[in-house]
Amino acid sequence: MRHALPLALAALFLGGCASHKPEDYNGTWINQAAIDAAAKGGSLRQALAAHGPVFEWKLDVSRQHASYSNGFEAADGNLSAAEKHWQASFEGGQVEQLELDGDELNVTGQAGQQQTFVKSSPPASADAPLGSSFEKALYQSYLKGDWKIVEGQGQGAVVRFADNGSVSGLPGPDRYALCLTGDCANMGGANDTLWLERNQRGAPFVFKRDGDRLEIFQAVNRAQADEMPQLAPGARQWLLERS
Incomplete structure (x- = not known):
C-alpha cells in the first residue's frame, strides 16, 4: 500500500484500539497449529493441508515490509496501518489483515479465512531465509528423538x-528434506514424500508415519515420460521405530 501512514502517526492512530506497539509486530511468525497437528504422528500432508496455506510470516514495521511463505512460494508486500489493525498488501490486489491477540498474530484474508501464528522461538536471524523457521520447528517436532532401524539395511x-x-x-544418505507443498509434495499425490541424498545426489522416497513407527518406501513413478511424476510406494526400504 503506497500511501501508508508514517510510523509515528500510525502508532498514535492505533493507540486507542490496541495495547500493542507497532514494533510488537516485528519478527518471524510461524504456523504452530500446523506443527502441532503434524506432531501427533499421522500424515504430514493432511496436517499441513488442514492448517495451511501459509506457514510463515516475516514483518518489519520500520521498513513497512511484509512477506509470507506457503512452504513452496513466497510473496513480498507492503505493511501499513489500517483502522484497528495492520494490513499487508500484495500485487494483484491481495490484502491480508493482521492483528495481535496477546502473543498470537491473527491473519484474515479477503475471503474471511483466518490463520493464527506465533513468534519463532528462538527469534530468527535477520538473514534467515523466509520459511526456514517454520521448517526447522516442524523438523524438530515431527522427527525428533532416536529412531531405530527395525527392518532394512543397517x-x-x-x-x-x-x-x-x-x-x-x-546407510547412505546424510541429508533429508520433507516435501511440504508445491511440486515436491504434489508428485506424491496422497502420499507423504521426502528427499534423501548424499554429496548432492539423491532421490525421492515415499514414507508413512504412524505414531512412533516410520516406514520409508522406494518411490515408483507411475506417470508417463511426458507427464509430471506420480510417485507411489514401492518396496519398503526401512522400518523405523522411535524409542
Whole structure:
C-alpha cells in the first residue's frame, strides 16, 4: 500500500484500539497449529493441508515490509496501518489483515479465512531465509528423538533427523528434506514424500508415519515420460521405530 501512514502517526492512530506497539509486530511468525497437528504422528500432508496455506510470516514495521511463505512460494508486500489493525498488501490486489491477540498474530484474508501464528522461538536471524523457521520447528517436532532401524539395511542402527536437514544412522544418505507443498509434495499425490541424498545426489522416497513407527518406501513413478511424476510406494526400504 503506497500511501501508508508514517510510523509515528500510525502508532498514535492505533493507540486507542490496541495495547500493542507497532514494533510488537516485528519478527518471524510461524504456523504452530500446523506443527502441532503434524506432531501427533499421522500424515504430514493432511496436517499441513488442514492448517495451511501459509506457514510463515516475516514483518518489519520500520521498513513497512511484509512477506509470507506457503512452504513452496513466497510473496513480498507492503505493511501499513489500517483502522484497528495492520494490513499487508500484495500485487494483484491481495490484502491480508493482521492483528495481535496477546502473543498470537491473527491473519484474515479477503475471503474471511483466518490463520493464527506465533513468534519463532528462538527469534530468527535477520538473514534467515523466509520459511526456514517454520521448517526447522516442524523438523524438530515431527522427527525428533532416536529412531531405530527395525527392518532394512543397517538394522539395529539408531537414526537421528536433525532440524537443519542432516540425518545420521541411515546407510547412505546424510541429508533429508520433507516435501511440504508445491511440486515436491504434489508428485506424491496422497502420499507423504521426502528427499534423501548424499554429496548432492539423491532421490525421492515415499514414507508413512504412524505414531512412533516410520516406514520409508522406494518411490515408483507411475506417470508417463511426458507427464509430471506420480510417485507411489514401492518396496519398503526401512522400518523405523522411535524409542
